[in-house]
Amino acid sequence: xxxxxxxxxxxxxxxRLQQAHTLLWNTTVSEEVTSPQFxxxxxxxxxxxxxxxxxGERVGLxxxxxxxxxxxxxxxxxxxxxxxxxxxxxxxxxxxxxxxRVHKKLALxxxxxxxxxxxxxxxxxxxxxxxxxxxxxxxxxxxRNPSPPAALGA
Numbered sequence: 255x256x257x258x259x260x261x262x263x264x265x266x267x268x269x270r271l272q273q274a275h276t277l278l279w280n281t282t283v284s285e286e287v288t289s290p291q292f293x294x295x296x297x298x299x300x301x302x303x304x305x306x307x308x309x310g311e312r313v314g315l316x317x318x319x320x321x322x323x324x325x326x327x328x329x330x331x332x333x334x335x336x337x338x339x340x341x342x343x344x345x346x347x348x349x350x351x352x353x354x355r356v357h358k359k360l361a362l363x364x365x366x367x368x369x370x371x372x373x374x375x376x377x378x379x380x381x382x383x384x385x386x387x388x389x390x391x392x393x394x395x396x397x398r399n400p401s402p403p404a405a406l407g408a
Contacts, residue, residue: 264390275371282367283360287332290315292360294323295332298349299357305344306335314395332356 260266279289287295293313298304304312310320324347327333332353338344349357372380 278367278371282370283363286330287356287360288323290319290323291327291332292357292364294320294327295349295353295357296361298333298347299354302348303346305338305346309347314391327353 275289283289283292290313294309294315297309297312306320306324307317309324310317313320315323324333324335328335331350334348334350335345336348338346372383375383
């Protein structure tokens with residue numbers, strides 16, 4: 255059997271793209287705050303007081319990963335985790351003043367990183383590329399959390 259042309263395999267290309275993103279992130283944005291940590295911080299800056307499960311869903315992280323990301327952000331003093339006064343079983347998350355400051359600094363750097371990352375594409379291609387990535391990513395989320403099958407005869 256001949257070797258496969260991996261340039262036609264989306265998973266292979268996605269892995270290479272992720273490697274490029276990680277390199278750019280570490281050199282342009284931050285070596286201390288990871289991209290998933292920034293996504294969580296960004297979510298809380300945009301909508302403070304969410305619970306951990308909701309933040310995880312918004313940024314596409316599974317339960318164990320979001321728990322670890324939250325722990326690390328809290329350990330660094332970038333977010334606070336407090337019991338919900340209306341429901342003691344639930345904790346809500348808040349960006350701290352330091353978290354907001356770090357977010358603002360990193361948000362500027364992510365804009366520069368995105369310019370470098372997308373530079374090989376013309377502006378219209380960039381929009382199309384992002385749209386296609388969103389569509390595939392959204393569909394992939396459905397694979398992780400499939401909807402229950404429709405009832406027969408419904």
